[in-house]
Amino acid sequence: MNRERFDAWLRNIYDTQDVEISCTECFDLVSRFVELETSGRDAAAELPQLKQHLEQCRACLDEYEMLRALARFENEGGTPSLDDLRRSIR
Ligand SMILES: [Zn+2]
Secondary structure: OOHHHHHHHHHHHHHHHHOOOHHHHHHHHHHHHHHHHHHHOOHHHHHHHHHHHHHHOHHHHHHHHHHHHHHHHOOOOOOOOOHHHHHOOO
């Protein structure tokens, strides 16, 4: 491998790591993600790094599922009870 190709390869690896986000960033983005989803957009395509984080992080996945359940109830115009929320998350 020559020097130029090695540098390109190295940049690739670091670029990939840059794409990964922290839980804090995930927390900031997750409501946007749910918004996109509930408006019928392809949220995973618009925020792929968030989608990736959700697949790896149980805590953020819980957060996401809770927000998504809330958004669904808001769309239906009702106020969810705790039992409703629990059911929709299971
Ligand atoms: Zn996380």
